[in-house]
Amino acid sequence: MLTDPWIAALVALFVWWFSTGAILCVVKYADRHGPKVARLVTFLGLPLLALGVLGVRGELVAPGPQPYLGFLSALAIWGWIELAFLTGTITGPNLRACPDRIPEWERFLRAWGTIAYHEMLLAGTLAGLWLYTRDGGMSFAFWTFAVLFIARVSAKLNLFLGVQKINTEFLPTALAHLPSHFRIAPMNWLFPLSITALSFAVACWLERLFSAANPVEAAGFALLSAITALALLEHWFMVLPLPDEKLWRWMLPAPKQNSPKKTRPEDAHGL
Numbered sequence: 001m002l003t004d005p006w007i008a009a010l011v012a013l014f015v016w017w018f019s020t021g022a023i024l025c026v027v028k029y030a031d032r033h034g035p036k037v038a039r040l041v042t043f044l045g046l047p048l049l050a051l052g053v054l055g056v057r058g059e060l061v062a063p064g065p066q067p068y069l070g071f072l073s074a075l076a077i078w079g080w081i082e083l084a085f086l087t088g089t090i091t092g093p094n095l096r097a098c099p100d101r102i103p104e105w106e107r108f109l110r111a112w113g114t115i116a117y118h119e120m121l122l123a124g125t126l127a128g129l130w131l132y133t134r135d136g137g138m139s140f141a142f143w144t145f146a147v148l149f150i151a152r153v154s155a156k157l158n159l160f161l162g163v164q165k166i167n168t169e170f171l172p173t174a175l176a177h178l179p180s181h182f183r184i185a186p187m188n189w190l191f192p193l194s195i196t197a198l199s200f201a202v203a204c205w206l207e208r209l210f211s212a213a214n215p216v217e218a219a220g221f222a223l224l225s226a227i228t229a230l231a232l233l234e235h236w237f238m239v240l241p242l243p244d245e246k247l248w249r250w251m252l253p254a255p256k257q258n259s260p261k262k263t264r265p266e267d268a269h270g271l
Contacts, residue, residue: 002068003215005222012226015072019079021248024170027086031172038087038174045083052076056129060136067220070140071227077125078148085118088174092116097180111160111181119156122149140220144227147201151231154194155238161188163238169245191239198232 001007026045030038055073059066084090094113102110112119126142126149133139159166162185171179205225212218237244 003219005209005218008067008219008222009226011068012071012223013230015075016227016230017247019075023079023083023086024248026083027172028170030087031174035088035174039089042084042087042089045080048076048083049080052078052080056132056139056141059139059141060133065138065140065216065220067140067216067223070142070220071144071223074129074141074144074148078145081118081121081125084121085115086172086175088172090118090121091175092118095177097177107181108160114178114181115156119153122152138217138220140223143224147224147228147231151198151228151234154190154198155235158188158191158194158235158238161185161190163188163191165238165241167237167245169249187239191235194235195232198228198235202228202232 002011026041027038030041052073052075055069055076059070059073062069081090092112092114093116094110096110098107098110126145129139129142129145133142159182162183164184164186166179166182166184202225205221205228209218209221209225212221234244
């Protein structure tokens with residue numbers, strides 16, 4: 001049953017939704033209890049990272065393709081890195097808000113400084129996965145992580161250049177300085193390119209799905225098609241007036257009534 005492409009797509013959708021909600025719940029808990037608890041939560045999450053690494057190895061040594069193992073392993077690695085970012089454990093050297101009326105090149109450098117360590121960790125992990133899996137045939141772990149990484153870079157650049165809608169509801173205190181480095185704008189030159197590239201990627205995965213040699217490979221390409229389509233959807237959330245935050249709001253504790261208002265936004269989408 002799990003080899004059915006529709007089941008695989010539903011699995012990808014559920015894992016995306018549930019894992020995002022779980023991470024946000026943990027981050028909200030840590031945010032309410034201070035920086036020490038945030039660092040402790042990141043440390044306690046290391047088994048998730050270890051399971052992801054072991055899963056990548058398991059995908060390579062298993063006889064035949066293991067799409068679910070590779071997919072879930074990549075998400076486990078990605079999830080721990082995102083947890084470390086959202087708790088403020090691994091971010092960047094710049095912890096200050098961006099001043100108004102500065103040159104674009106300086107705004108870019110300041111924005112990069114807020115996330116530099118995290119982005120370098122993601123890039124290093126992607127490179128490590130490629131080096132480790134390049135001789136083992138099709139690795140669904142590598143391609144899942146690659147899709148998430150490319151979509152992440154695209155989303156951040158679009159936020160920097162300016163989009164119409166940016167959700168700030170789930171932004172933790174540790175990252176309160178991030179919103180000042182992004183802007184709201186009707187459109188930017190990168191957004192159409194991002195949408196086109198992600199749409200092309202979805203089409204490529206679907207082509208591989210329909211030409212797969214066996215049902216197991218078809219399930220793997222269905223997982224990749226679904227996660228790429230979700231990345232595309234999240235890009236559209238930046239310009240369409242849709243309340244996507246409601247997907248996870250009901251899972252989280254109610255916000256404090258005396259929480260300070262945030263005047264400039266940062267994203268909090270699932271990927």
